[in-house]
Amino acid sequence: MSQYVFGVDIGGTTVKLGxxxxxxxxLDKWEIPTRTEETGSYILPDIAKDIQQKIEEKQISxxxxxxxxxxxxxxIDNQGVVHRAVNLGWGVFSIKDTLEEILKVPVMxxxxxxxxxxxxxxxxxxxxxxxxxxxxxxTGVGGGIIVDGKILTGAxxxxxxxxxxxxxxxxxxxxxxxxxxxxEQYASATGVxxxxxxxxxxxxxxxxxxxxxxxAKTVFDAVKAGDSLAIEVAEEFGKYLGNCLAAxxxxxxxxAIVLGGGVSKAGEILIKYIKPYYEKNVFHGxxxxxxxxxxxxxxxxxxxxxxxxxxxxx
Amino acid sequence: MSQYVFGVDIGGTTVKLGxxxxxxxxLDKWEIPTRTEETGSYILPDIAKDIQQKIEEKQISxxxxxxxxxxxxxxIDNQGVVHRAVNLGWGVFSIKDTLEEILKVPVMxxxxxxxxxxxxxxxxxxxxxxxxxxxxxxTGVGGGIIVDGKILTGAxxxxxxxxxxxxxxxxxxxxxxxxxxxxEQYASATGVxxxxxxxxxxxxxxxxxxxxxxxAKTVFDAVKAGDSLAIEVAEEFGKYLGNCLAAxxxxxxxxAIVLGGGVSKAGEILIKYIKPYYEKNVFHGxxxxxxxxxxxxxxxxxxxxxxxxxxxxx
Numbered sequence: 001m002s003q004y005v006f007g008v009d010i011g012g013t014t015v016k017l018g019x020x021x022x023x024x025x026x027l028d029k030w031e032i033p034t035r036t037e038e039t040g041s042y043i044l045p046d047i048a049k050d051i052q053q054k055i056e057e058k059q060i061s062x063x064x065x066x067x068x069x070x071x072x073x074x075x076i077d078n079q080g081v082v083h084r085a086v087n088l089g090w091g092v093f094s095i096k097d098t099l100e101e102i103l104k105v106p107v108m109x110x111x112x113x114x115x116x117x118x119x120x121x122x123x124x125x126x127x128x129x130x131x132x133x134x135x136x137x138x139t140g141v142g143g144g145i146i147v148d149g150k151i152l153t154g155a156x157x158x159x160x161x162x163x164x165x166x167x168x169x170x171x172x173x174x175x176x177x178x179x180x181x182x183x184e185q186y187a188s189a190t191g192v193x194x195x196x197x198x199x200x201x202x203x204x205x206x207x208x209x210x211x212x213x214x215x216a217k218t219v220f221d222a223v224k225a226g227d228s229l230a231i232e233v234a235e236e237f238g239k240y241l242g243n244c245l246a247a248x249x250x251x252x253x254x255x256a257i258v259l260g261g262g263v264s265k266a267g268e269i270l271i272k273y274i275k276p277y278y279e280k281n282v283f284h285g286x287x288x289x290x291x292x293x294x295x296x297x298x299x300x301x302x303x304x305x306x307x308x309x310x311x312x313x314x
Numbered sequence: 315m316s317q318y319v320f321g322v323d324i325g326g327t328t329v330k331l332g333x334x335x336x337x338x339x340x341l342d343k344w345e346i347p348t349r350t351e352e353t354g355s356y357i358l359p360d361i362a363k364d365i366q367q368k369i370e371e372k373q374i375s376x377x378x379x380x381x382x383x384x385x386x387x388x389x390i391d392n393q394g395v396v397h398r399a400v401n402l403g404w405g406v407f408s409i410k411d412t413l414e415e416i417l418k419v420p421v422m423x424x425x426x427x428x429x430x431x432x433x434x435x436x437x438x439x440x441x442x443x444x445x446x447x448x449x450x451x452x453t454g455v456g457g458g459i460i461v462d463g464k465i466l467t468g469a470x471x472x473x474x475x476x477x478x479x480x481x482x483x484x485x486x487x488x489x490x491x492x493x494x495x496x497x498e499q500y501a502s503a504t505g506v507x508x509x510x511x512x513x514x515x516x517x518x519x520x521x522x523x524x525x526x527x528x529x530a531k532t533v534f535d536a537v538k539a540g541d542s543l544a545i546e547v548a549e550e551f552g553k554y555l556g557n558c559l560a561a562x563x564x565x566x567x568x569x570a571i572v573l574g575g576g577v578s579k580a581g582e583i584l585i586k587y588i589k590p591y592y593e594k595n596v597f598h599g600x601x602x603x604x605x606x607x608x609x610x611x612x613x614x615x616x617x618x619x620x621x622x623x624x625x626x627x628x
Contacts, residue, residue, distance in 0.1 A: 078462070147461060147466055148467075152466075153462075154599075155600075158599025159461075161597045252466060253470060
């Protein structure tokens with residue numbers, strides 16, 4: 001009898017859902033809006049209702065469903081308990097218990113960045129490796145650490161929160177987390193933009209970035225066109241990220257490092273700026289690490305959520 | 315039927331051996347010299363012979379031995395294969411297979427610092443926590459990361475090599491690993507001594523350290539006596555170690571941090587210098603971490619080796 005698994009990725013505005021077979025083939029995917037009103041109390045019932053409908057539509061019996069995996073933006077511990085997810089309005093409660101109660105199928109939940117890392121290991125840029133650092137360079141910097149094929153969740157679900165590793169003592173602006181000098185302030189899309197704007201202000205030097213829109217995309221486009229100011233920004237980005245990845249590798253000794261998120265759309269050129277700093281400062285036992293780009297894009301979360309359920313219940 | 319387990323900690327000059335019951339009570343411990351001649355080929359046979367003798371002496375039947383755990387100084391992967399241990403003269407081979415072949419009981423092996431961390435979790439300063447950072451501040455800086463009760467071994471056995479995390483760009487001396495600016499250069503016994511000697515040379519300032527022997531012990535003794543130069547050294551030590559532990563915590567989100575090794579004999583005062591930097595720069599999800607001192611001393615390795623076997627075979 002063939003079996004099925006659902007992967008759910010809850011974001012601040014939309015919930016992505018995927019139906020997979022147990023081999024990880026994506027059979028169907030769709031989205032629903034995230035209703036964050038009333039402390040997000042509609043979110044899980046909405047998801048349950050949609051999964052229920054899909055089960056009926058596809059004429060799947062509940063016995064054929066291995067389970068439902070959920071990724072959500074917040075610290076979520078090994079028991080599937082979320083410890084406040086501000087973007088969703090959630091406090092502390094068990095996602096697992098709540099959704100199992102409604103759906104009557106096994107549920108497991110994890111932090112969205114961690115779950116996406118598991119997805120990239122299973123079917124994306126990290127395939128073939130079971131010890132992995134996945135860095136998501138988006139508006140912020142998210143991360144997922146995979147150790148021996150499993151998510152490193154940590155004591156309170158804050159494992160892999162690498163965007164908030166302190167990398168610079170001399171920073172005057174405050175990060176979203178309240179600290180100063182976090183990796184996220186230099187290596188996210190916002191961070192790259194900030195570095196570029198700072199550099200543009202520092203001098204009157206000519207640059208393709210002057211006058212136009214400054215974003216991670218325009219910066220790396222200018223890098224590719226040989227713009228010297230943009231190249232300096234890329235060097236700075238590479239130094240912060242490469243050194244920080246070297247430190248993380250000193251802890252976890254990965255087989256591969258996967259770069260994802262919006263900034264990674266710049267492509268292989270990113271690796272060119274990160275790798276020299278990584279290799280210079282990493283412990284020799286982790287020097288020969290494979291750098292690659294994430295391949296699942298916005299689907300990494302639903303893949304990883306499905307994998308989380310398979311690992312837990314299959 | 316009561317059961318037994320052996321814990322073996324191989325050092326460069328002596329091998330420590332312990333006989334435990336499965337509850338972790340140390341029933342007997344002893345040492346033998348480490349014969350490193352002829353590429354260390356006598357080491358495992360020597361250990362096997364000694365264990366064999368102990369089994370006969372204590373009239374234990376082999377069926378009552380759960381297994382033998384081994385910690386050794388080098389990267390050792392999840393399969394019990396060592397990837398070169400220079401201090402022992404070892405190349406690449408399976409410690410597990412070699413010793414099982416001679417002893418005919420189950421064997422598991424791990425890196426000595428990692429295994430010691432497991433020991434501190436089981437019966438030492440980390441009791442009650444299953445997500446742990448153990449830092450050994452000795453001649454070098456060793457580390458062991460425990461995730462969900464298990465050693466973080468990494469892809470090639472270099473997990474937890476935190477002494478070689480790069481923490482300083484402006485360093486002119488080379489670390490034993492070949493890099494520059496490793497944590498070990500500032501937070502080990504040798505590192506603290508180096509920081510103190512540098513500071514003594516920089517000025518003519520009065521200090522209790524001037525003229526006498528400078529060591530981690532004399533530095534922290536001077537700190538306790540209120541010596542201002544020594545206090546500056548402790549501040550520097552605390553800044554490097556506190557910031558680095560904050561970065562590690564950003565990766566693994568521990569429940570507790572345990573400080574061991576010779577430097578930790580200075581006592582609680584160490585924590586006073588480390589904690590402010592840790593708390594300032596760590597991600598809030600890992601801010602409320604318990605700092606404690608290792609309690610097993612040189613026995614941590616045999617305890618951890620025994621625990622490794624129990625976790626693998628019991």
